[in-house]
Every structure is written in C-alpha cells, then in structure tokens.
Amino acid sequence: MEMAGRATSFIRTLQLHPRIFGQFQRVMNDYSTDKLNVADLVFELDTLFQFHPDFLTGYRIFLPPHLRPTLPSPPQSPKKKLRPSLTVLKPYIVFMNKVQKRFADERRVILEYLDTIRKLTQGKLCNKEAHNAIMIIFGKENQDLIDEFEFLLLGRNGIRKEKKKNTMEDKMNSMEDEMFELDMNLSRRKTAEDSAKELMYSLQQHEDHIDIYFSAVSVGYIRKIYKEEGSSIITRLRDDPTTVLPKILKKLESEEKVLIKKWRHIHEKKKNPCK
Template sequence: MNKVQKRFANERGVILEYLETIRKLTQAKLCNKEAYDAIMIIFDKENQDLIDEFKFLLFGRNGNKNEKKKEDKKNSMEDEMFEVDMNLTRRKTAEDTAKELMHSLQQHEDQQININIYFSAVSLGYIRKIYKEEGSSIITRLRDDPTSVLPKILKKLESEEKVLIKKWGDIHEKKNNPCKLGSIV
C-alpha cells in the first residue's frame, strides 16, 4: 500500500483523481507541468510532502527545468526589445539630423557643408548599418554631395522606422500574450 492509499483511503475521491492524473500523464495527454498542477490541487497544501515527492519524480532534483527556459526566453525577449528600442532611438536621431542638414542646405545652397558637424559618429554608423554593404559608399557620397543623397537617406530612414515599429509591436505582443498551458482541473 503506498503513501497515497494510507493517507487518504479514497476520501474525497483523491485516489481516483490521482490515478486518473497519472493515467493521463502516461498516455501523454498531460505535460509534466500540467500533471504537477493537478496533483497540487488534488493533494492540497496540507500534503506538501506528497506534492514534493511528485515534483521530484516529474522534474528531478533541480525542480522544473522549464522555469530556467522561461527565464532565458524572457531575457532573450528583453534583449530583443532593448535592441529595437536602441535602433528606434538611433534612427530618430539620424532622421532629425538629416532633416536639419537638409534645411541648412536649402538655406545655404552655395556653401560647402561638413557633415561631421551635423551627424554624430553614432548616427553615421546607424546609416551605414541600414545600408549594409552600401553603407560606406553612402557615407562617402553624403560627404561629397549631401544634397543628392539626403533625400534617399531620409526615405530609407522612414522605411526603416516602419520595420522597427512592426518588430517592436511583435515583440511586445509576444511578451504580453505568452503561450499558456491549458488547465486540467
């Protein structure tokens, strides 16, 4: 006779619920987490020793390994969010600077303009990044003839904004609506 039978003698139908949960687990109708949650409900808090034994059987010595996976996934998602937020900020700074330079070029058409006065190294690096392989040539062309290149850069920055906003929304949707396991009890 095992601990469950000794302790409950089938009061409240505990043994039947317990056996049904075990049967579902062995037939792969429940994942370990769902089975553990069901056992917690069946045994109540007064029988924590049985719950702990069941947890050990399901998850081993280290407990629920899914918790570590969830934590890693959460950290990964936060890293993605940070990266997108930084790119949105850099994009906005580069766009504002490009617009300011465009306005300055319209005011002083004949004057030679040093783009390093307007663009920071970070903004130039971001422009280089969004143009990928063409980045260096775009920066060179921007230095040589900003009037012809700035409209193209502004268009590229605007299209990049749409991509980043969509990515930002997708990440936040994943964060706010994670997949949840179904309840069994």
C-alpha cells in the same frame, strides 16, 4: 602545427605592422584576381619582406617546395603543376578588408582592433579576453565581424556560446534583449533622421559639412542599415549631400516602419509568453 594554425599565427603577427600588412593585402588581392602570376607573387613578397626574416620564413611555408628559395628544388612532375597554398590566407585578407571598409570613417576602431591583436599575440590577452574586447570594439551591430574574428583568429575551437535552456525565464530574457535592441535602433534612427533634416534645411540656406550635424552614432547607424553599401553612401553623402539626403530620409522612414512592426510583435509576445 596544421596549415590553418600557421595561417592564423602568421596573420596575427603581420597585423602588428599595419603598413606592411596593407601592402601584403594589396599583393594578395592582385594575385587572387590574376593580376599577378606565381613568379610575380613570390618576387613581390620577397621584396616586401626582405628586411623581415620572420615574415619571409612565415610566408614561404605556404609555398610548394620547388618555390621555396631556402630549400633545394625537387624535380617537378610535368603532369602536376603546384600552386602556392597562400590561398589559405585569403579569408584573413578578406576579413581585414571588411573591417577597414566597415570602419572607414572610424579610425579609432581599427587602431583598437590592431592593439587587441598585438596583446593577443604577445600573450597579454587570452582568447576569451580578446573575444570580449572585440565585442566591445566592434559593437553588437557588427556581430558578423565578431563571429568571423572568433572563427579565424581564435581558431575553430575558440569560444563557444552556451546554449540556453528552453525555460520561460530564458524566453523573457531573450525578449527583453530584443526589445532593448529595437529601442536602441529606434532611438538611433530618430537621431539620424533629425540630423538629416537639419542638414537638409542648412543646405537650402548655404553649404555646410555633414560632420557638424551627424554624430558618429548617426553615421554608424546609416552605415548599418545600408549594410555593404554603407561606406559608399557615407562617401556620397559627404560629396553630394543634396542628392543623397532625400534617399537617406526615405530609407530611415522605411526602417522606422520595420522597427515599429518588430517592436509591436515582441511586445505582444512578452504579454503572452506561452503562445
């Protein structure tokens, strides 16, 4: 099995144990940022996996031979100092960090993701079924995570989306999809704006908690429009709503203009599809 395939298999299995995987992420992040040298890395992982022989064997595959405790150490050339190929695991760590950050306030999503990994690893789901499950769990608004999941955990030759023929019907279907997506975003934007205004009014009267006013959909939409800053905006909203709310309302108003412009553009294309 090639190194990428081994990495995928190792990470899938490790993710079935969230506590251990979380500690593994911490160790690998420390190594990636040079907080740990190679010797410290091996010590930390040997300690972490000491009661899990399969994990010990699994991670040692990525070490140079002279660092594998289970193998005799060959003489090391003074001209060449080998680094562990554990760096091949880094994209998987980065991906899981993204998932945890994106859904920091939606623990259910992370649990359903891990359950899908478990079923995939145990053979209860095929690649296509796992892909379809992840599309539902993450949602269309997180297509970047869906694509990354497909690439990393289903393999480079996983599911490939079929290319549609360039026909009038396909164009119309595509525009219908875009219109639907824009309608959904306009609706979510309006709901989030109404929630923000209601909370703003409440704060002028007395302090209150944002979860009373913002649904999971509204929180998710705000996180979406702020992209990488989404989680920090939600945290700041919880900690200091009086300061953050005006900024969110301004952002939502700006987003409405963008969405309406897109909606009108698609509407015009739909009326004149031959253009």
